[in-house]
């Protein structure tokens with residue numbers, strides 16, 4: 001396995017007498033998009049602020065490329081690129097001149113070839129000589145992404161990168177974020193509350209709730225592992241009780257005219273057989289993958 005770019009070890013934040021982050025640990029690897037998902041007030045911003053040295057750490061540590069953000073700030077932060085919600089741009093300059101301006105402020109010179117390469121990576125090559133004031137919000141976000149990539153960071157931290165974008169803009173930025181991770185090998189850490197978006201954008205997702213990391217899984221595991229089978233059956237309440245007694249592991253739930261059970265595909269024929277043998281009337285059986293949204297609501301108990 002590749003070495004982690006970010007190692008978060010037992011990170012804790014106490015403000016006054018309130019523990020906001022309760023010792024969370026997670027790693028982010030090169031070439032992956034890691035989603036940091038949680039309900040409002042769960043502690044995402046606090047965690048990110050500690051990760052980039054904007055806030056002191058009460059206990060535990062954050063290492064970026066092996067350097068402690070507290071003890072070796074300059075070295076650690078030199079590997080980080082990031083964009084905040086709306087990147088600041090000079091609107092009367094072209095996209096290209098904005099990148100040049102920004103490049104001049106960096107401690108190490110950026111080669112022209114690198115700028116061209118990044119412009120291409122974010123798909124702005126045709127419009128880069130136009131003034132930013134004529135750019136759509138989506139194009140500005142992509143220019144922000146290009147700006148964050150100029151110094152070739154190993155880690156990109158994006159806070160709500162799709163905020164304010166229309167569906168086309170969201171799709172674009174998602175494509176480029178995935179490209180940055182998968183083609184440039186950069187570790188991308190994205191915080192967002194947009195669940196379906198995270199499902200499409202990320203390779204792995206960490207869910208935070210009340211300052212605790214409740215789960216870290218690949219998106220495939222999140223949505224794949226739990227197959228829910230919907231059964232239209234009568235009498236439905238009796239069927240639920242029957243399953244609860246005979247197959248409690250299937251965790252039957254009734255919603256409207258359907259009963260949902262956590263049964264894998266292989267289990268379905270025997271289940272239908274047993275139900276039919278017990279005089280239940282089955283009208284329809286369908287299998288649905290649970291979406292990240294269902295899983296998220298389940299894990300955070302609907303918060």
Ligand SMILES: Nc1ncnc2c1ncn2[C@@H]1O[C@H](COP(=O)(O)OP(=O)(O)OP(=O)(O)O)[C@@H](O)[C@H]1O
Pocket residue numbers: 015018020038039040041042043044045046047193
């Ligand atoms: N300086 C502070 N003093 C006291 N409590 C704070 C402070 N900063 C944050 N908190 C509390 O810590 C908790 C986590 O806040 P945080 O902003 O990290 O959550 P979040 O997951 O980023 O939420 P959101 O999605 O709403 O931005 C909240 O309950 C918040 O009220």
